[in-house]
Amino acid sequence: MDNDTIEKKEKVCEYCGKKFFPRRSNQKYCDKKCQHKSNYEKSKNRIYEYECPNCKKIYQSKIRQKESFCSLPCKKEYEYKKRLLELTEDLDDNLGRNKTNVGKGVIWDIVNLKVERIISKATEGNVAFNRTINYWNLADIPKSTREFVLQRDEHRCQICERKDKLEIHHMIKRINGGDHNPLNLITLCSSCHRYVETMDVELATKGCYKNALKYFSLEEEEPHITFDEIHKELLSIYKNSKKNEKEEALYKIGRLIDKIENELYGYY
Numbered sequence: 001m002d003n004d005t006i007e008k009k010e011k012v013c014e015y016c017g018k019k020f021f022p023r024r025s026n027q028k029y030c031d032k033k034c035q036h037k038s039n040y041e042k043s044k045n046r047i048y049e050y051e052c053p054n055c056k057k058i059y060q061s062k063i064r065q066k067e068s069f070c071s072l073p074c075k076k077e078y079e080y081k082k083r084l085l086e087l088t089e090d091l092d093d094n095l096g097r098n099k100t101n102v103g104k105g106v107i108w109d110i111v112n113l114k115v116e117r118i119i120s121k122a123t124e125g126n127v128a129f130n131r132t133i134n135y136w137n138l139a140d141i142p143k144s145t146r147e148f149v150l151q152r153d154e155h156r157c158q159i160c161e162r163k164d165k166l167e168i169h170h171m172i173k174r175i176n177g178g179d180h181n182p183l184n185l186i187t188l189c190s191s192c193h194r195y196v197e198t199m200d201v202e203l204a205t206k207g208c209y210k211n212a213l214k215y216f217s218l219e220e221e222e223p224h225i226t227f228d229e230i231h232k233e234l235l236s237i238y239k240n241s242k243k244n245e246k247e248e249a250l251y252k253i254g255r256l257i258d259k260i261e262n263e264l265y266g267y268y
Contacts, residue, residue, distance in 0.1 A: 054074040122171055145182060149186070150168075162191075191207070210258075225260065
């Protein structure tokens, strides 16, 4: 079939129904305007299917997406896991080559990443609930839930890796509406737990970092603490409390308890 025959064969526009003579054998529309309108109508009704890289949930969207996450929390969790994996591999590489100082820097980054995530979840809870609860009337974490969380977290602190003196922490506090759902619970050692409770990322990172150094046997030996030093530290905490410097006071209390426990029991 030659071009002259094609041009003489009449067609019906698939969009407006108007009859026209095509310029090409595969032409479906009478003009560009009808073609664009048809493409627009199809795109409005088109459904794209994606699998969330984090939770593996299959979901649908009418919008073509570059990043196929089902929700913003899933995106944040995926980016957190990815960054943590990169830092962990970097740490193993540096410690394997005896690059101690570089390794300490990576440990700081790992601890800071973990602390920031835990404290940010507590902040999200404050915004979401904005209500108070009588804390003393709240039931404790069920034993089965506690055991599940400990097993899930491999019976180790999720910040410093310590395997003893473990406690369960509510990321969204109970007083702010957080529940006993395992997704809201995380295993921390008693020391990291105290630092996280300051709700100050910088101070909590500083305290938990010391715990992580102990786990990797990279800590510097601290001098023995005396009663005179304890007395001075308590006075400093008292003054900070009067100035409403709650976070700093809580951090100092945590450090003081760590020093006393280290004197009495040792790290492990």
